[in-house]
Amino acid sequence: MLPRTKRITLIAFITLLMFQSCDRKQEETKNESPVEFNQKLQDELRKMAEIDQIAAYIPQGKYKEMTNEEWNSFKDSVFTTHQIRLKEIFDKHGFVGFDLAGEEGSFNFWLMVQHSDHNPDFQGKVLADMRIKMEKGNASKRNYAYLTDRVNKNLGKKIIYGTQVSYNEYGQAISRPLEDSANVNERRAEVGLESIEEYLNRMTVSHFEMNKENMLKKGITEPKLYKVPNE
Structure with a gap:
């Protein structure tokens, strides 16, 4: 059995931990109160x-x-x-x-x-x-x-999800430098985004329509699209 003085110290320490735990729970409840x-x-x-x-x-x-x-x-x-x-x-x-x-x-x-x-x-x-x-x-x-x-x-x-693009000489959207490009479609799926190929095609078509006059002058008569997986 612990000496009386040490028992009192241990009880005081345990009591302090209990109060701290209660304070943390109250603070968490406060922070998570309805907005x-x-x-x-x-x-x-x-x-x-x-x-x-x-x-x-x-x-x-x-x-x-x-x-x-x-x-x-x-x-x-x-x-x-x-x-x-x-x-x-x-x-x-x-x-x-x-x-x-x-x-x-x-x-x-x-x-x-x-x-x-x-x-x-x-x-x-x-x-x-x-x-x-x-x-x-x-x-x-x-x-x-x-x-x-x-x-x-x-x-x-480097970007993570391939949502930032630039355009090549054919007006085709290309992703800015990507981190772990091989798994970008997996990351995009996790946040509810379409495949990067579909996204780049959408951006390419939009760019073509906005700059159609200049594209035609360059001899580009239609958007240059990527092959979409599983099509």
């Missing part, structure tokens, strides 16, 4: 995304009257201003999950983070929190894959 849906945030993100989509593509409507300098200035202003607001939202809520702003709000937040290429450190922080929520079913696996590749590209690293 209240934020309609105001969803509406704000929708309006921001509408402007983002104007800036993300070629000039349309009244924007076609802008000079290249004016257009580029407009785009930079939109993406920079949005990123400041996105950081404020992120600092308060972390990545915007389905529970906070619905699938629409979560998508719009992710979409604008995708276009915050001028601040890859911010994109990386968002990605880390998005992974946590994605693993709990509170964020899109597909969108997580796209943001992963975006961050890696912006940091000069």
